[in-house]
Amino acid sequence: DNVEAGAGYAKIILLGEHSVVYGKHAIAAPIPLTIRADVQRQESGTTLFIPRWGVETELHPPTTADNALHKSMDLILQRLGVRDEPMRVEVYPHVPRAVGLGASAALAVAVIRGVAEAFDIELDDARVNELAYECEQIAHGTPSGIDNTLATYGRPILFRKGELPSSAPAIREVHPARPIPVVIGLSGVRTLTAQTVGRVRAAWQAHPERYEPIFDQIDQLALAGVDALEQGDIATLGELMNIDQGLLNALQVSCWEVEELVQIARENGALGAKLTGGGGGGAVIAVAEADRTEGIAIAMRRAGYDTFITEIR
Numbered sequence: 043d044n045v046e047a048g049a050g051y052a053k054i055i056l057l058g059e060h061s062v063v064y065g066k067h068a069i070a071a072p073i074p075l076t077i078r079a080d081v082q083r084q085e086s087g088t089t090l091f092i093p094r095w096g097v098e099t100e101l102h103p104p105t106t107a108d109n110a111l112h113k114s115m116d117l118i119l120q121r122l123g124v125r126d127e128p129m130r131v132e133v134y135p136h137v138p139r140a141v142g143l144g145a146s147a148a149l150a151v152a153v154i155r156g157v158a159e160a161f162d163i164e165l166d167d168a169r170v171n172e173l174a175y176e177c178e179q180i181a182h183g184t185p186s187g188i189d190n191t192l193a194t195y196g197r198p199i200l201f202r203k204g205e206l207p208s209s210a211p212a213i214r215e216v217h218p219a220r221p222i223p224v225v226i227g228l229s230g231v232r233t234l235t236a237q238t239v240g241r242v243r244a245a246w247q248a249h250p251e252r253y254e255p256i257f258d259q260i261d262q263l264a265l266a267g268v269d270a271l272e273q274g275d276i277a278t279l280g281e282l283m284n285i286d287q288g289l290l291n292a293l294q295v296s297c298w299e300v301e302e303l304v305q306i307a308r309e310n311g312a313l314g315a316k317l318t319g320g321g322g323g324g325a326v327i328a329v330a331e332a333d334r335t336e337g338i339a340i341a342m343r344r345a346g347y348d349t350f351i352t353e354i355r
């Protein structure tokens with residue numbers, strides 16, 4: 043496959059976020075938003091430059107030692123054996139940050155590939171994925187590995203947590219029978235996945251008997267979703283997503299803006315709508331027949347939300 047030298051993919055989770063942390067299945071797909079990293083060797087200093095996010099900083103010595111971004115960058119350079127090499131890392135994200143589209147993993151993958159290219163280091167995708175997983179651990183604590191896997195491979199997959207990083211996660215590619223139109227609505231509420239994952243974990247620890255049946259139900263939805271996708275059955279996929287949204291709400295990871303976006307989507311012809319990613323804000327995805335996507339996006343924009351229309355292939 044033609045993976046670009048310094049690129050990492052953004053993703054949506056169609057079904058299965060949160061329960062995937064507990065070993066259940068999830069379906070994720072790339073969206074055509076990438077993060078690109080361009081790495082140039084230089085005379086002195088190690089500079090990280092992300093113009094769109096207002097980041098321009100020296101990596102050595104780290105200015106904010108506890109910053110997750112710095113720590114991830116340092117880990118990448120250390121693991122690739124180029125920590126003492128002066129370089130300028132320029133990152134161009136086409137993915138908004140902290141909206142549940144996997145920007146942190148896409149950034150890690152882009153930088154890993156960019157550094158490898160600049161220093162002629164041979165890395166296969168499995169190694170890229172492993173290293174990005176280590177970066178995700180810095181950002182999220184106990185990530186399932188779904189974000190880095192998608193950011194690395196950039197193909198729709200059925201995912202289940204493996205014994206990372208030593209062995210590969212259990213993945214199976216999913217091949218949609220036809221392109222699935224998707225409208226993405228951004229709630230504008232920034233969230234940290236670590237927070238919502240932590241909240242679900244605390245609730246589960248206090249009452250596993252209340253939460254495990256929810257994880258099991260979500261697992262069933264994700265497995266049924268594979269068939270729906272491979273049959274090109276958007277109506278069934280939409281119904282599964284609607285049920286999943288109800289269960290994510292039961293896990294208390296929804297919020298007012300997410301619910302509004304979901305309702306707007308459904309009222310304007312979406313066959314299904316739900317939050318995607320960590321929740322608590324972030325992004326909403328809606329599936330619909332192609333002739334309805336524009337109307338859904340317009341209605342979301344009228345209500346004050348940023349949107350874009352994409353498709354899963």
Ligand code: PMV
Pocket residue numbers: 055058059060061062063141142143144145182184185186187188189235239318319320321
């Ligand atoms: O918010 P994102 O895009 O990082 O997605 C997180 C998905 C979760 O299932 C909530 C967490 C995980 O590690 O899988």
